[in-house]
Amino acid sequence: MADAGAAMTQPVDVAQAMEILSRTPGVLKVWLTGLSRAWTHGDYGPDTFRPYDVVGHLIQGERTDWIVRARIIFEEGTSRPFERYDRYAMFESSAGKPLEALLAEFERLRAENLAALRGLALTPEKLARRGMHPMLGEVTLSQLIATWAAHDLNHLAQIAKAMAAQYQEAVGPWREYLGILKAPATRMDAEGAERARRSRAREGGA
Secondary structure, eight states, X not given: OOOHHHHHOOOOOHHHHHHXXXXXXXXXXXXXXXXXXXXXXXXXXXXXXXXXXXXXXXXXXXXXXXXHHHHHHHHHGGGSBOOOXXXXXXXXXXTTOOHHHHHHHHHHHHHHHHHHHHHTOOOHXXXXXXXXXXTTEEEEHHHHHHHHHHHHHHHHHHHHHHHHGGGTTTTGGGGGGOGXXXXXXXXXXXXHHHHHHHHXXXXXXX
């Protein structure tokens, strides 16, 4: 049975989405390169991502999610469900790697994937093609691309929140005016929390 959301969503403006997708690696490179560990490895509460973790998570998406799923939609449609996305894989795959190396890897993978996206020569008809998400049901290629861009923005905001949290106490009474310090934390589930704890123990603590 078709998902109502997949049927009703307006097609994404691919060029507009790519404005975000093409800029994210550069934003992260300028933002995070050369910062002290206090900024790059600080979280915003128990069982939350650090900026370092976010970069590894974005790399995992480039390797196994966006373009991989787009190709499944093109080649097999809804007959083959997407593989489950391991959103905590970075706790193993990025372990021990310098942040600068991760930023360079993300930049390279994103450039390759955007080249692949351009190569699909997307039309409204192609954007309407459907795939099968293992949890959400039928989704369109258009929704996948929109989610790719929104996912970047979500994690940029998460990095900002983790960094701002390092001054949670230092700002004193001005915390009342800083919404970024008030918003509730999005915590990992039990699996992610355990994998994070193992990874950080290997690092010697964070």
